[in-house]
Amino acid sequence: MTVLLGAALPMVDFFIVNVAFPSIQRDLDASPAALEMVVASYAVAYAALLVLGGRLGDSHGRRRLFLWGVAAFGVTSLACGLAPNAWSLILARLTQGAASAMMLPQVLATIHATTEGRRRSRAIALYGSVGGISMVLGQVLGGVLVAADLGGSGWRAIFLVNVPVVLFALLLGVRSVPDSRSDRPARGDIPGTVLLTAALVALLLPLTEGRAAGWPLWSVAALVAAPFLGWAFFAVEARAERSGGSPLLPPSLLREPGVRRGLLAGLPLFLGFSAWMFDIALVLQQGLRYGALQAGLTLVPLGIAQFASSVAAPRITERLGTGRVLALSAVVHSAGLALVGLAALAWWPELSWAGLAPGFVLCGLGQGLQLPSYFRLVLSAVPASHAGAGSGLAATTQQSCLALGVAALGSLFLALIPVLGMRDALLVALSVQVAGLAGLFAVGLRVPTDVTSEG
Numbered sequence: 001m002t003v004l005l006g007a008a009l010p011m012v013d014f015f016i017v018n019v020a021f022p023s024i025q026r027d028l029d030a031s032p033a034a035l036e037m038v039v040a041s042y043a044v045a046y047a048a049l050l051v052l053g054g055r056l057g058d059s060h061g062r063r064r065l066f067l068w069g070v071a072a073f074g075v076t077s078l079a080c081g082l083a084p085n086a087w088s089l090i091l092a093r094l095t096q097g098a099a100s101a102m103m104l105p106q107v108l109a110t111i112h113a114t115t116e117g118r119r120r121s122r123a124i125a126l127y128g129s130v131g132g133i134s135m136v137l138g139q140v141l142g143g144v145l146v147a148a149d150l151g152g153s154g155w156r157a158i159f160l161v162n163v164p165v166v167l168f169a170l171l172l173g174v175r176s177v178p179d180s181r182s183d184r185p186a187r188g189d190i191p192g193t194v195l196l197t198a199a200l201v202a203l204l205l206p207l208t209e210g211r212a213a214g215w216p217l218w219s220v221a222a223l224v225a226a227p228f229l230g231w232a233f234f235a236v237e238a239r240a241e242r243s244g245g246s247p248l249l250p251p252s253l254l255r256e257p258g259v260r261r262g263l264l265a266g267l268p269l270f271l272g273f274s275a276w277m278f279d280i281a282l283v284l285q286q287g288l289r290y291g292a293l294q295a296g297l298t299l300v301p302l303g304i305a306q307f308a309s310s311v312a313a314p315r316i317t318e319r320l321g322t323g324r325v326l327a328l329s330a331v332v333h334s335a336g337l338a339l340v341g342l343a344a345l346a347w348w349p350e351l352s353w354a355g356l357a358p359g360f361v362l363c364g365l366g367q368g369l370q371l372p373s374y375f376r377l378v379l380s381a382v383p384a385s386h387a388g389a390g391s392g393l394a395a396t397t398q399q400s401c402l403a404l405g406v407a408a409l410g411s412l413f414l415a416l417i418p419v420l421g422m423r424d425a426l427l428v429a430l431s432v433q434v435a436g437l438a439g440l441f442a443v444g445l446r447v448p449t450d451v452t453s454e455g
Contacts, residue, residue, distance in 0.1 A: 008134040010100035015138030018281040023155040030086040040208035043403035045097030048200040054105030054392025062106040063179035069103025074166030081159035108391030113180040136303035143296020192248035199229035207407035262377030268436030270401030275409030287422040302360040309368025323447025330441035333366025
């Protein structure tokens with residue numbers, strides 16, 4: 001349970017700032033570009049360093065890296081909460097993302113290396129439920145803390161609240177987290193680390209910042225360079241694996257059908273989820289004029305449904321198999337998005353939480369089945385000796401797609417608002433997400449029936 005607390009912290013902090021942006025902007029006199037950097041700095045550092053964090057856990061011990069990561073997360077959270085200006089907050093968020101990348105891969109790797117069979121299935125389901133509920137809880141908790149204005153702290157409370165939680169996690173972690181590491185500790189892979197970091201930065205940073213900055217030359221150049229840097233990374237890793245070296249991300253992992261299917265399923269899943277959370281935060285606060293607290297509480301039915309669904313996921317998967325569960329989740333999730341769209345058509349701009357709740361519940365039920373299935377597919381084919389690299393790959397895909405969803409689909413939503421109005425822009429965004437879920441449905445149908453929770 002301690003490692004699951006460590007899994008929750010990074011996800012909560014990725015989304016907790018969404019409802020705090022107006023308060024941060026007023027207090028720090030931050031520009032829209034600076035606000036986007038508050039998100040981008042965390043997301044880019046987090047995504048770029050996840051595989052390295054998993055690899056370090058393989059080599060130096062996952063318990064040690066987990067505890068170091070938790071401690072660093074607490075220190076950087078304190079720095080975020082005390083930031084005197086926007087650029088100090090951006091720098092603190094950058095280091096907070098790096099701390100998260102050290103901590104999170106150890107959670108999945110520890111589960112993968114120390115459990116098997118039904119016990120592993122239950123652990124992965126819990127990991128999925130914690131990850132999913134944390135994404136929703138981030139925005140709920142952000143709204144509650146900003147509205148409460150504890151001791152006049154305002155938005156700073158969303159970061160300062162991490163400090164006592166981290167101290168509690170460290171106390172539990174020292175006593176209860178088991179240690180594990182690869183049987184054959186790998187040497188460092190400096191070229192692979194540099195190239196992977198450069199490729200992810202070249203992709204994520206311009207997509208996150210380019211629109212707000214007016215697409216300057218550097219952003220276009222970075223996007224052009226990103227696929228070449230990615231190709232160079234995989235070429236270097238393939239050469240290292242062929243020569244018996246220690247690649248940061250062994251390309252042989254990507255040759256496993258289960259890994260490929262899982263990563264393919266993760267694309268619509270995480271792209272759509274992050275865009276959904278970003279869009280709905282804007283719709284509630286700017287379109288429907290909800291306050292931060294009301295906006296956060298409106299998402300409670302989504303979170304409850306998601307948690308309940310993820311807890312039931314192992315039993316459902318035992319009956320249907322992972323692929324059919326993915327397909328079922330896509331259908332239920334799409335129905336929820338359709339209900340939200342119909343409610344917007346019927347009652348905008350007087351749309352209440354009661355009108356949104358039925359669609360939110362169905363969305364939560366679908367999402368709660370998706371996360372455990374994704375990690376089960378990716379990790380089922382990963383050998384224990386590569387648990388850190390495999391969990392780093394799964395988490396990097398997750399985090400990169402979360403960042404891309406806000407950058408690409410969130411930017412589409414923002415661009416459509418002046419043209420169509422917020423309601424119709426929301427309807428277009430929901431349609432795009434349903435199209436992505438159709439792809440998830442197709443992937444689920446292609447998963448062999450013998451890939452179940454026992455994998």
